[in-house]
Amino acid sequence: MSSTPTDARLMDGSGLAxxxxxxxxxxxxxxxxxxxxxxxxATVLVGEDPASVTYVRMKRARCEKAGIRSRHVELxxxxxxxxxxxxxxxxxxxxxxxxxxxxxxxxxxxDERAAFEAIAPEKDVDGVTFSSFATMSFGLPGFVSCTPxxxxxxxxxxxxxxxxxxxxxxGRSAILGKPAGMMLLARNATVxxxxxxxxDLSAAVREADILVAAVGRPRFIKGEDIKPGxxxxxxxxxxxxxxxxxxxxxxxxxxxxxxxxxGVGPMTIAVLLAQTVDAAERQLA
Amino acid sequence: MSSTPTDARLMDGSGLAxxxxxxxxxxxxxxxxxxxxxxxxATVLVGEDPASVTYVRMKRARCEKAGIRSRHVELxxxxxxxxxxxxxxxxxxxxxxxxxxxxxxxxxxxDERAAFEAIAPEKDVDGVTFSSFATMSFGLPGFVSCTPxxxxxxxxxxxxxxxxxxxxxxGRSAILGKPAGMMLLARNATVxxxxxxxxDLSAAVREADILVAAVGRPRFIKGEDIKPGxxxxxxxxxxxxxxxxxxxxxxxxxxxxxxxxxGVGPMTIAVLLAQTVDAAERQLA
Numbered sequence: 001m002s003s004t005p006t007d008a009r010l011m012d013g014s015g016l017a018x019x020x021x022x023x024x025x026x027x028x029x030x031x032x033x034x035x036x037x038x039x040x041x042a043t044v045l046v047g048e049d050p051a052s053v054t055y056v057r058m059k060r061a062r063c064e065k066a067g068i069r070s071r072h073v074e075l076x077x078x079x080x081x082x083x084x085x086x087x088x089x090x091x092x093x094x095x096x097x098x099x100x101x102x103x104x105x106x107x108x109x110x111d112e113r114a115a116f117e118a119i120a121p122e123k124d125v126d127g128v129t130f131s132s133f134a135t136m137s138f139g140l141p142g143f144v145s146c147t148p149x150x151x152x153x154x155x156x157x158x159x160x161x162x163x164x165x166x167x168x169x170x171g172r173s174a175i176l177g178k179p180a181g182m183m184l185l186a187r188n189a190t191v192x193x194x195x196x197x198x199x200d201l202s203a204a205v206r207e208a209d210i211l212v213a214a215v216g217r218p219r220f221i222k223g224e225d226i227k228p229g230x231x232x233x234x235x236x237x238x239x240x241x242x243x244x245x246x247x248x249x250x251x252x253x254x255x256x257x258x259x260x261x262x263g264v265g266p267m268t269i270a271v272l273l274a275q276t277v278d279a280a281e282r283q284l285a
Numbered sequence: 286m287s288s289t290p291t292d293a294r295l296m297d298g299s300g301l302a303x304x305x306x307x308x309x310x311x312x313x314x315x316x317x318x319x320x321x322x323x324x325x326x327a328t329v330l331v332g333e334d335p336a337s338v339t340y341v342r343m344k345r346a347r348c349e350k351a352g353i354r355s356r357h358v359e360l361x362x363x364x365x366x367x368x369x370x371x372x373x374x375x376x377x378x379x380x381x382x383x384x385x386x387x388x389x390x391x392x393x394x395x396d397e398r399a400a401f402e403a404i405a406p407e408k409d410v411d412g413v414t415f416s417s418f419a420t421m422s423f424g425l426p427g428f429v430s431c432t433p434x435x436x437x438x439x440x441x442x443x444x445x446x447x448x449x450x451x452x453x454x455x456g457r458s459a460i461l462g463k464p465a466g467m468m469l470l471a472r473n474a475t476v477x478x479x480x481x482x483x484x485d486l487s488a489a490v491r492e493a494d495i496l497v498a499a500v501g502r503p504r505f506i507k508g509e510d511i512k513p514g515x516x517x518x519x520x521x522x523x524x525x526x527x528x529x530x531x532x533x534x535x536x537x538x539x540x541x542x543x544x545x546x547x548g549v550g551p552m553t554i555a556v557l558l559a560q561t562v563d564a565a566e567r568q569l570a
Binding site: 113130131133134135137138140163164165166172174178181182185188189190191192193194195197198199204 | 398415416418419420422423425448449450451457459463466467470473474475476477478479480482483484489
């Protein structure tokens, strides 16, 4: 990483995530003291995909450290959609569970959307349901997708007000690009969605006062396309700890930039924990 | 309206809507013949707002002409949210009702969103629920907001493929601008949302290969900002039959343009009728 006096200021997601987790742990402790019940996140894992196993284990460990109980449900890879749905409906109706995380992708043979929709919106702390997508889109109260939610917190922490700015989101996945754009729109940015069919990506990226890269291709966005002074948020996380933005060239043009790792990444779990305590606070009130 | 050989080709929404209604009526008749049950749209009107009364009456008359039964429910302006919700839940559970239209805005004192969410997604032929917004956004099967749905049908009828084009949507309402942008994105356009906070609207509009004006301000978009050859869809409908686009100047620059009236407007009810028969076909299958 080159570093000259004109380089962008780094957006420290690790530090912000740590502070958010500390604040969340304090809220969890307070809630437990007041109600006698600790916040509880149910984690549901279907199959034995090694990456998914690792992710769930990490999330549960982070919960425990923050004073959030977790209840883990493992289902074999042969589970049917109906069985996954029944499990999630059961957790949705269980008053001892405040938040629900279905580790995804759930793998072949299961209708992931049907599974997501079996999660009660008031427990959808991972922000995957249709209802959560719509409330995000309309700027209404509700849970957000954790990574876009983390991006908005990063922008807020660094004093970036999206209102009136041109925001360009590269990528349009259901849990990252689409909701990130909708949240920026709800905060009054002029939002452009780019993706694999975009005819002139460079031209679109050059318009961005705020760029969110969420495309999943290593070093795909080049520094020469970054508008000088732009806020560059790299939500990519490719093998070898490489983002979607070519950091070394982007850092010399951007005004603010998230590093990879240590930028958007750490925010995702922090938002998951924060939303779990939000859910518990509401349900135990 | 000036008219020279270089003027834009008009997109005839009246003609397209007429053909769609004819096709819908034929499907309604066929369904009635096969099942003994005509499609049925429930219309719910809260209060006595004269414009709303007129709209509902018009929709019911159009249903009748197309062989769609309508069941009308009138509630006094003093109705509570809980009562509106109960009415809509009742209709959602009534097997004789296939589609539900809540005339909106529902007026002060009622939580419109709570009312919308009481409509079962499979009967949401007006495309107002969170679920419908999300399915539109993700390009999944489901009912669409009628006006954006009409816009997409107009584009298709005139051979406009949004894929790879820059689409600019001016306006971001929950039933028009936002879903229009999401539907264009699902069809692989590069989509930009503009609105009242957009800093340089002219610059954004000039990028548009496809422009959707849905802002509700008469002649707000000027011809000088239209990219030569662009497809201009005017979803505005302001007092005096005036659109959001300054037609006389835009028609000399656009490649295709919707007139007002006779462009987007007639498509809205046509899509409502078509979706009602879609719903009935599925429920009576």
